[in-house]
Amino acid sequence: MRILIAFDTHSYSSRIVSEVAKLAANTWADITMLAVQPAGSGNKTDATLAKALRQYRTDFIDQFDAGDQPYGGNISNEEFVQKNGAWELSKHSPALASRKELLLKIRVGDPAKEILAEAREHEADLIVLGCTKGLDSQWKGEVDLPQKIAKKAACSVVVIKEKKVPTTLTCCLDQTHVSQSSLEMINQIVTLYQAELKIVGLTDNKGTDGKAGVENSIAQILKYYAERQISAWIKLVRPEDLEEYVAEVSRENMVGLWMGKKSLLGKIFSPNLVGKLVNHSQSSVLILR
Amino acid sequence: MSDQHKTSILILDDEPIVSKRLKPSLEKQGYEVETFTVSSEALKRTKERSFDIVITDLKMEGLNGMDFFTEVKATSPRTEVIVITGFATMETAKESFQKGVFDFLAKPFKISEITAVINKAELKIKQS
Numbered sequence: 220m221r222i223l224i225a226f227d228t229h230s231y232s233s234r235i236v237s238e239v240a241k242l243a244a245n246t247w248a249d250i251t252m253l254a255v256q257p258a259g260s261g262n263k264t265d266a267t268l269a270k271a272l273r274q275y276r277t278d279f280i281d282q283f284d285a286g287d288q289p290y291g292g293n294i295s296n297e298e299f300v301q302k303n304g305a306w307e308l309s310k311h312s313p314a315l316a317s318r319k320e321l322l323l324k325i326r327v328g329d330p331a332k333e334i335l336a337e338a339r340e341h342e343a344d345l346i347v348l349g350c351t352k353g354l355d356s357q358w359k360g361e362v363d364l365p366q367k368i369a370k371k372a373a374c375s376v377v378v379i380k381e382k383k384v385p386t387t388l389t390c391c392l393d394q395t396h397v398s399q400s401s402l403e404m405i406n407q408i409v410t411l412y413q414a415e416l417k418i419v420g421l422t423d424n425k426g427t428d429g430k431a432g433v434e435n436s437i438a439q440i441l442k443y444y445a446e447r448q449i450s451a452w453i454k455l456v457r458p459e460d461l462e463e464y465v466a467e468v469s470r471e472n473m474v475g476l477w478m479g480k481k482s483l484l485g486k487i488f489s490p491n492l493v494g495k496l497v498n499h500s501q502s503s504v505l506i507l508r
Numbered sequence: 509m510s511d512q513h514k515t516s517i518l519i520l521d522d523e524p525i526v527s528k529r530l531k532p533s534l535e536k537q538g539y540e541v542e543t544f545t546v547s548s549e550a551l552k553r554t555k556e557r558s559f560d561i562v563i564t565d566l567k568m569e570g571l572n573g574m575d576f577f578t579e580v581k582a583t584s585p586r587t588e589v590i591v592i593t594g595f596a597t598m599e600t601a602k603e604s605f606q607k608g609v610f611d612f613l614a615k616p617f618k619i620s621e622i623t624a625v626i627n628k629a630e631l632k633i634k635q636s
Contacts, residue, residue, distance in 0.1 A: 220615070220616065245596040344618070403594045446569065
């Protein structure tokens with residue numbers, strides 16, 4: 220698994236370090252810590268951003284017991300190296316060749332475009348970013364950046380709104396088409412938070428399945444979790460009620476929406492509604508793809 | 509790659525979709541691949557012949573992935589084992605490495621990711 224963490228220099232970015240470190244401690248994922256500096260800042264790294272990224276890396280490593288992590292030790296005098304129009308800093312040792320990558324990277328340009336480009340170019344499985352709390356989701360002063368990432372990323376996205384461990388993850392799926400990788404991502408998030416899992420399916424797939432098909436798909440999902448000793452609650456919601464249901468649940472719980480290419484939820488949740496959910500949710504949001 | 513030099517890989521995962529996805533891709537790359545969804549059957553096969561690389565899920569009914577790893581290593585110490593898991597925890601990650609698995613991959617992962625790990629395992633086997 221490769222996780223891309225998008226950082227700026229605001230406090231919500233430092234808040235997410237410990238959460239991502241826990242996910243990394245569980246999964247030993249390859250990690251890219253990314254910041255984006257504006258174009259026209261000359262042929263050098265933004266000193267504030269570079270310093271912040273180094274600090275995030277130190278804070279990340281400090282979350283692990285000494286000698287108990289796959290990312291190498293703390294960096295000291297290593298400098299960012301210019302590579303393909305960006306700057307990179309990675310501690311690499313041949314002795315750690317079979318272990319995991321922790322790459323610091325500073326790209327140049329429009330933040331949303333650069334985050335999406337980095338995720339695409341390095342085949343990230345998950346993008347994680349923090350943002351301001353409450354009924355607003357600013358990132359580096361941009362109101363719509365988390366929305367843009369949630370709407371346009373090709374991979375799954377977690378927008379972390381506050382440092383509060385979710386007790387429940389409510390995942391809205393199109394149970395007929397949900398992808399294996401999305402179920403796997405749900406499993407890792409549920410394991411991370413030790414959260415209760417609620418699966419919300421659709422009652423009516425308008426002729427694609429019929430009642431028997433819906434029941435069969437739900438039974439398959441229940442079987443999947445039962446075989447893995449994961450207790451999952453299942454709720455079926457009418458498509459026309461889903462938007463309201465999600466809005467209500469997102470006031471309290473972490474919400475996951477499966478928005479893969481084949482998802483019928485894509486017909487219910489337009490990209491703008493996904494952005495609205497990110498904006499209006501009081502808790503963290505997981506967009507699955 | 510001629511048949512006699514093919515790297516042999518055993519894949520054990522109780523979710524058939526995992527093997528269904530990995531097998532054709534790895535075979536296309538020239539590997540000899542056998543797949544299993546039941547750990548006791550996979551274990552029986554490892555007693556019949558050795559594999560260069562074993563890829564195993566952790567959480568399975570019956571013999572779990574870590575026990576399977578122990579059995580494989582007891583029979584064939586030179587086999588490199590890659591653990592894949594959908595329910596990764598800090599404890600399972602640590603235990604995997606402490607016991608000597610070659611690598612630990614949390615699901616979901618890309619084919620390119622597991623291929624890179626297999627390449628590293630092959631390199632280690634050739635160097636040993």
